[in-house]
Amino acid sequence: MRLFGLKNCDTCRKALKALQSAELVDVRADGVPDVIMAQAFEQFGDALVNNRSTTWRQLSEEERKIAPLALLAQHPTLMKRPLIEADGTLYLGWGKDVQAALGVGS
Helix, strand or coil: CEEEECCCCHHHHHHHHHCCCCEEEECCCCCCCHHHHHHHHHHHHHHHECCCCHHHHHCCHHHHCCCHHHHHHHCHHHECCCEEEECCEEEECCCHHHHHHCCCCC
16 A cells, blocks of 8 residues: 655645555655556546645646646645555545545544
8 A cells, every 4th residue: 555645744644644554655755656646637637636735826827727737747745645545546635435445543
């Protein structure tokens, strides 16, 4: 199981604590493999971009119009976190629905 996120993100830390077998892949340092990112965008669409983040608010209107996958390649911290890959299935965020699907509590 791989958890794509940031090592200093509180939500990612909570998920890692609950998913002790998960390996953290820091999107800022290591990025997300293109195949995983493409699959995530196909599954989650625009929800993959966190448009409430500080990074998003700092973007110009022109930058916000860039295609989501290209934008995420330029600014990996814009990705909603965590993105969890478990046995070929992707989960986005750390809501109760994701926790239940992965068999853990909050």
